[in-house]
Amino acid sequence: MTLDRPESLARSAMTICVNCEQCRELMEDAPCQYFPRLFNLADRAKAGGKPVSGLDLAELIDLCNACGQCPCRPVQSDIRRAKDAFVERDGLPLASRFIENVQLVGRVCGTFPSLVNAVMRSPRLGKLARRLVGVHADRKMPSFPRDRLGRWIARRGLDRPKQTEGRKVTYFVGCTARYMFPDVAKATIEVLERNGISVYVPEQKCCGMPTYLEGDKPFTLDLVSANLPVLQQCVEDGYDIVTACPTCSFMFKSVLARDAQFSPAFRDRIRALGVDLEGDTGAIAKQLAAEVSAPSGRTSSVAREFLAPWVVNYNLGLHAETDRGDVGYFAAWDAHQRIKVAAHVFELGEYLGVLHREGGLHLPPMVTSEKLSYFPPCHLREQNMGRPWLDLLNEAPKADVSPVGQPMDCCGLGGIMGFKKDFHAASLAMGRGLIDRVGEAAPDRIVTECLACRLQFMQMQEKPVSHPVELLAEAYRAEKVRFPLSEIGQERGSP
Helix, strand or coil: CCCCHHHHHHHHHHHHHHHHCHHHHHCCCCCCCHHHHHHHHHHHHHCCCCCCCHHHHHHHHCCCCCCCCCCCHHHHHHHHHHHHHHHHHHCCCHHHHHHHCHHHHHHHHHHCHHHHHHHHHCHHHHHHHHHHCCECCCCCCCCCCCCCHHHHHHHCCCCCCCCCCCCEEEECCCHHHHHCCHHHHHHHHHHHHHCCCEEECCCCCCCCHHHHHHCCHHHHHHHHHHHHHHHHHHHHCCCEEEECCHHHHHHHHHHCCCCHHHCHHHHHHHHHHHHHCCCCHHHHHHHHHHHHCCCCCCCCCCHHHHHCHHHHHHHHHHCHHHCCCCCCCCCCCCHHHHHHHHCCEEEHHHHHHHHHHHCCCCCCCCCCCCCEEECCCHHHHHHCCCCHHHHHHHHCCCCCEEECCCCCCCCCCCCCHHHECCCHHHHHHHHHHHHHHHHHHCCCEEECCCHHHHHHHHHHCCCCEECHHHHHHHHHHCCCCCCCCCCCCHHHCCC
């Protein structure tokens, strides 16, 4: 890689936006750090001021937190490539290396939870400890649980696949639920099991979003190369893959398979089908759908993106003049398998919504009488599924829930970015508008499926915060007469 390559990539991404300028107005109300800075730099240079330097470009690229709000996927990809190139050339600070490894942080803190929690609660020691690992001194940290979720899962036999004829789910837990909020994971398993679904929790690593965000491409590829074969096999074995973390589902559905539909291998498959099916694009799309479908027959909200007739037309060569090929982040992996996994990863609310439409989900009356404000996180936007949890909660009897925030609102945490010393103030500024709107709504409780948003809400205001699955699990527990299942796991003979 040449020394000017990162700057060239960053400048190319910037040029596309400057020549378009649609996002100058489109992102005006969004709490985005990247676009205002981009147009500020461009306007300064255009007015004859200081030219945009390599340092300006590096700092600009570092402001993007991959929230998925901007409408141009090619620009998103260009920003990531520039970020990767800067990190490859200049490296990552040691503190960032530590923070991005969420799994390592979780394991270390989870090994000595009492000690870590005591240190973090100490005003003096807590601030010192945070500074030592590169976290801002004022960033609040959650308490780490005493009982590791992995042990809880193993005691109940959920780490082994079961032979079953009914519905079955592979549960991808995600790091935040595993190490910080295990009650969310337990509630997820309980809700699935109370609806007759067998749950399997295989060995898994971080989804890769934190390292992807940091520009640590080798680490990201290592994580995905560990997870992808496991998820592929689960799909082949008839499992639907479910995660209660919208960031994990965003990673596997929207990032993993990005541009896979333009790969040479996928194109060859479409052209072979075109010969067999006499160019009938509708029939080809149906055949492709059958090939990527698991035995369950379900496909997630992004499946249509890879299987639509226009994709077939494109790959048959009808739009060859605009061919860009597979330039996605994971282009080195088999495109068909990436599509197959992406088409069978469901965010939990999306999956329960599918079950509800199939008549396979019981929605009990909500136990809480609290006024609830629901916030939809950023990473729902590119998954083409709307706001499934809001829909479910609105259909549940006795629920008092309303959405809060404007369409472009963001909590501002940006994954691990909000924990960094240099980004902490910007993180709070990004979330201020949303927090003000939550205050105006005056709920008793905030509800969001994003645990990163939950951390930010805990940082910036005092209202309690819950994942919607926790409310649903609580409602099931109150309805034991109708659902007389024994306590979760006891039917397996666990202690």
